[in-house]
Amino acid sequence: MISSWWYARRYLSKRQRLVVAFLLIVVAVSVFVAFNFAYYYEVSYRNARTRELYSRLIKVFFEEYIVESNLTAVGELDGVKKYYPMIANTYMAHHEDKSGYVPVEFCDRELVVELLKQLSFSLDPKGVIYAGYLVALKLDLREGEKLSFGPFSGVVGCVLPYTGSLLDTVLFVDLSVYIDYAGSEANVSYNGLYIFLISRDYEDSVVNALYERYRVRYISSPSRVAEWVEKSNRLQLLSSMFFSFLALLMGLGIIILMVYREYEGRKRELSILSALGAKTNTIISALLIPLYIALFSGLLVGSILTFFLVIPYYHLFVYGYYRLFGINTYVATFFSVGLTLLVMLLATVLVIKRKVKGLRPMEFLRAEL
Amino acid sequence: MSAINDNIVRLNNVTKIYGFRKILDSISMDVYRGEFLIVVGPSGSGKTTLLGIIAGLESPDEGEVYFEGRCIGGMNVDELAEYRNKHIGFIFQNYNLIPHLTAMENVMLPMIIAGLKENKAKRRALTLLKQFGVKDKAMSYPNELSGGEQQRVSVARALANDPMLILADEPTANLDRENEEIIMEFLSRTVSEGRTVILVTHKEYLCDYASRVYRLVDGRLVGV
Numbered sequence: 001m002i003s004s005w006w007y008a009r010r011y012l013s014k015r016q017r018l019v020v021a022f023l024l025i026v027v028a029v030s031v032f033v034a035f036n037f038a039y040y041y042e043v044s045y046r047n048a049r050t051r052e053l054y055s056r057l058i059k060v061f062f063e064e065y066i067v068e069s070n071l072t073a074v075g076e077l078d079g080v081k082k083y084y085p086m087i088a089n090t091y092m093a094h095h096e097d098k099s100g101y102v103p104v105e106f107c108d109r110e111l112v113v114e115l116l117k118q119l120s121f122s123l124d125p126k127g128v129i130y131a132g133y134l135v136a137l138k139l140d141l142r143e144g145e146k147l148s149f150g151p152f153s154g155v156v157g158c159v160l161p162y163t164g165s166l167l168d169t170v171l172f173v174d175l176s177v178y179i180d181y182a183g184s185e186a187n188v189s190y191n192g193l194y195i196f197l198i199s200r201d202y203e204d205s206v207v208n209a210l211y212e213r214y215r216v217r218y219i220s221s222p223s224r225v226a227e228w229v230e231k232s233n234r235l236q237l238l239s240s241m242f243f244s245f246l247a248l249l250m251g252l253g254i255i256i257l258m259v260y261r262e263y264e265g266r267k268r269e270l271s272i273l274s275a276l277g278a279k280t281n282t283i284i285s286a287l288l289i290p291l292y293i294a295l296f297s298g299l300l301v302g303s304i305l306t307f308f309l310v311i312p313y314y315h316l317f318v319y320g321y322y323r324l325f326g327i328n329t330y331v332a333t334f335f336s337v338g339l340t341l342l343v344m345l346l347a348t349v350l351v352i353k354r355k356v357k358g359l360r361p362m363e364f365l366r367a368e369l
Numbered sequence: 370m371s372a373i374n375d376n377i378v379r380l381n382n383v384t385k386i387y388g389f390r391k392i393l394d395s396i397s398m399d400v401y402r403g404e405f406l407i408v409v410g411p412s413g414s415g416k417t418t419l420l421g422i423i424a425g426l427e428s429p430d431e432g433e434v435y436f437e438g439r440c441i442g443g444m445n446v447d448e449l450a451e452y453r454n455k456h457i458g459f460i461f462q463n464y465n466l467i468p469h470l471t472a473m474e475n476v477m478l479p480m481i482i483a484g485l486k487e488n489k490a491k492r493r494a495l496t497l498l499k500q501f502g503v504k505d506k507a508m509s510y511p512n513e514l515s516g517g518e519q520q521r522v523s524v525a526r527a528l529a530n531d532p533m534l535i536l537a538d539e540p541t542a543n544l545d546r547e548n549e550e551i552i553m554e555f556l557s558r559t560v561s562e563g564r565t566v567i568l569v570t571h572k573e574y575l576c577d578y579a580s581r582v583y584r585l586v587d588g589r590l591v592g593v
Contacts, residue, residue, distance in 0.1 A: 003481045014469035272465045275426060276479045276526075277454020279447045357446075362421040365461055365538075 003278070004285030012290050019294050022258055026298025027305065029251040034306035034337050035314075036247050040240035041332040042325045047229045049164035053118050054225035056081075058195040058206060061088065063215035065189035074195060077209050079202020084111040085190035087178060091150035093171065095139040100320075102135050104149055104171045106178040111194055112160075119163045127157015128174035135171050136160075137321045152181060162326060248340050252347055259291055259348045263355050271361035283356050288348060299341050303334055377402045377534060377565050378423055383432035385418050385588075392418045394588040395432070400567060402533075405560040407576050408569045410585035416569035419585065420536045423567065424457055425449035436534075454483050458527030462539035464519040466511040472498060472522045473507040479529040490529075497525035501555060517548030524555050535559060537568040541575070553578050 012019055065087075074083045086107035093102040112130050116123050131141050136159040141147060145156050154177055162168060179188060195206060203221050210216055220228070263270075266287065273283050307330050312322040324330075378400035385393040392415040400406050410416050421427040422434055425441045434441050436452065444452060453459075458479075466475045476494035481487065498504040501521040503514075511519055520540060527535055537556065541549035556566050557578055568575070569585075576582045583590050 003484070006481050006487065007478070010474060011469055268465075269467055272467055273478075273482075274450070275424065275453065275459045275465070276482060277450050277452075277457075277530075278482050279450040282482065361426045362417065365421075365426075365465060366417050 004282050004289055007273075007286045008289035008293075011286070012293065015290070019290055022291065022294040023298045023301075025254055025258070026251075026295055027302045029247065029254055030299040030302025030337060030340075031306050031310055033244065033247040033251055033299075033340055034303045034333055035310055036240050036244040037336040038306060038311060038325055038329055038333040040237065040244055041329040041336075043233050043236045043240060045326060045329055045332075046164050047233050049119060050166055050229050051222075051226050053115065053163070053165040053167065054220060054222050055118070056197045056200055056222065057115075057118060057220075058193075058197065058203070058210075058222075059220040060193040060195065060210055060214075061217040061219075062191050062193075063217045065191050066214065067187055067189045071190065071193065073213060074193060074210070077202075077206050079198050079206055080195055081198045082114070082196045084108050084114070084194045086111065086192045086194060087175075087188075087190050088192045089150070091152070093135075093139055093147060093149035095141050095145060095147045098139045100138055102139070102149060102171045103169065104152075104173055105192070106173050106175050107194070109174050112172045114196065115167055115194070116160070116163070119165060119167070121161055121163065123158075123161070125158035125160070127155060128177050129154045129156050130158045130160055130172040131156050132160050132170045132172070133162040133168040134323075135169060137323050138319070140321065152177060164326060244336075248343070251340065252344055255291075255295065255344045256347055256351055259288070259351055260355075262291065263287060263352060267359065268364040270356065270359060271364040274359065274361040275365060280353075280356055283359075284349070284352050287352055287356070291348065292345065295341060295344065299337055303337050307333075375402055376400060377437060378567070379435040380423070381433045381435070383419075383422060383429045383434060385415070385422060385427065386430050391588050393422070393429070396588075396590055397432075398583060398590060400534075400565060401581075402565055403560065403563055404580045405557065405566045405578060406568070406581050406583065407579035408567065408583045408585050409571065409573055409576060410569070411571055414585045415588045416571075416585055417538050420459075420538050420567065420569055423534075424453055424459060424536055426453075454479060455530060456532050456534055458530070458532040458535045460520070460523050460527045460535065460537040460540045462542045464511070464516075464523045464543075466519055466522060466526075468511050471508050471510055472503060472514065472518075475511070475522055476526045476529055479526060483530050493529065494525070497528060498522070501525045516543050517545070517551065520544060520548065520552055521555070524552065528559065533564060535564055535566045537566060539570050540568065541570070541572070 068085060071085050074080060084107055086105045088103065088105045090101055090103050092099060109125065112125055113123065129147060141156050141159060143156055143159055147154065147156050149171065160167065182188065197203065197206065200222050203223060207219055207221050210219060270283050270287065273286065312324060315321060315323045376399040380396050380398045383393055383396040384391060396419065408416055408419065418427060422429050425444065428442065436456065441449065441452060470478065473491065473494045476497055477490040480490035480493060495504060495507060498507050501524055503518050503521045506514055506518055514522065535556065541552050544552065553575065556568065560566050
């Protein structure tokens with residue numbers, strides 16, 4: 001093995017161009033592999049988090065605005081632990097030179113705390129305006145900065161952490177902002193509800209009761225969300241899986257082709273090594289070490305490029321803002337890229353082992369060649 | 370022939386067939402320790418194949434090859450590699466130096482393969498290059514060397530692990546007369562140091578250097 005390293009080091013120093021070319025190809029392949037795997041894991045993560053959020057939660061949108069007194073009956077339904085009325089609307093929001101349509105939910109501050117708790121976040125948000133993570137990214141918002149949306153305006157008290165769920169896309173606003181705008185004497189009415197269940201077993205009965213008592217426009221319940229999340233993301237998941245697999249095959253194809261070409265181009269040299277008494281494993285290692293170095297560095301560089309450059313710029317191009325994926329996505333992606341690397345290594349070892357074993361040194365050592 | 374005592378290599382009815390052609394036809398011969406054996410024959414007569422078989426780089430279709438009494442046909446691939454590395458030094462007509470290694474590194478290579486430490490291998494390589502008059506070319510790559518210099522490096526490489534047996538395949542075919550003499554003198558010197566040399570060539574006049582000569586025609590040893 002020492003002799004293989006010794007030999008490979010010298011080969012690398014003399015064949016830098018080839019190694020750099022190989023490195024660039026591997027970087028390109030690994031960017032493609034890492035990008036697709038990252039998307040696959042990000043979508044899977046979001047699905048899981050949204051399902052987790054709705055594990056015992058029902059969100060209702062009514063056809064009409066309902067005064068609070070007419071909603072108290074919800075609290076008396078079997079299986080309802082807590083409920084929070086809210087006013088949901090979509091407004092054009094403006095912050096400095098950024099603007100965009102944002103779903104806004106006027107609700108009790110405690111609701112935000114409870115929703116975050118569902119996702120294992122223990123947070124005590126300050127102020128009266130709480131921006132979901134992606135809303136903040138979209139509008140380039142930071143805590144303490146002024147934001148206007150529709151007829152409202154105020155200072156962002158808290159940018160919520162990245163939850164991976166639908167909470168990231170909502171701008172939560174304390175009801176006091178709405179009441180201040182409407183006037184304290186106004187009879188506030190609501191077009192939506194968040195209902196926390198004691199357990200998921202009560203989902204059907206509560207949903208049926210809601211349909212019976214109110215004119216419901218839409219209900220998101222644990223089973224419906226699970227179904228919806230699956231449905232809406234299936235295409236993304238399928239395409240990510242397909243492209244990841246394609247990237248794997250492509251990468252594998254390119255690597256094997258390069259290894260094969262490298263072998264074909266170095267047959268004479270390998271024959272000399274064999275004549276000088278190098279064992280099969282030494283010859284294989286001497287051949288593969290430079291490729292492995294390029295492969296390892298290429299995949300590492302490719303993954304880092306994807307995580308910190310390609311994905312952020314892709315978001316900038318498509319959604320108008322930079323963003324990094326969550327650490328969980330990156331860790332899973334890195335392992336998948338590592339696994340891809342392992343598959344590639346095994347494939348190259350198999351190909352080369354077969355080739356080297358079939359090598360007939362005398363064919364290449366004869367003078368007439 | 371006083372130095373000759375027992376045989377180092379024995380070929381017993383060795384036959385090698387490529388396609389429908391018998392390259393070697395029932396070759397039997399003994400090579401003795403400390404002798405300079407030259408096998409003369411025209412090109413295509415099977416000379417290189419004979420060396421390949423002795424080195425274990427090719428296997429005979431029939432017959433056996435013994436090295437110091439051990440049948441090399443019974444060795445596995447790695448044992449054969451070790452056999453070549455420890456006991457055989459190969460010199461080729463077209464030098465077969467590794468292009469991306471310097472002259473010194475080419476000489477170091479068999480020693481590194483044998484597991485010798487880099488420093489020791491370097492020291493020995495420089496000694497050998499000095500011995501063959503190419504120490505000043507130690508850091509040159511093969512394409513920066515003349516044919517004669519490349520062959521001297523090749524001889525130094527063949528001697529790197531101090532092997533008992535040197536196999537030389539037309540070592541002077543690409544050299545001018547002056548370099549040819551130098552190489553033949555080097556080989557004669559290695560024989561006088563106790564090594565055995567088997568040299569195959571088509572040049573009859575080189576037989577003057579031999580302690581024994583075999584003639585190979587159409588795969589058969591026809592005269593001694």
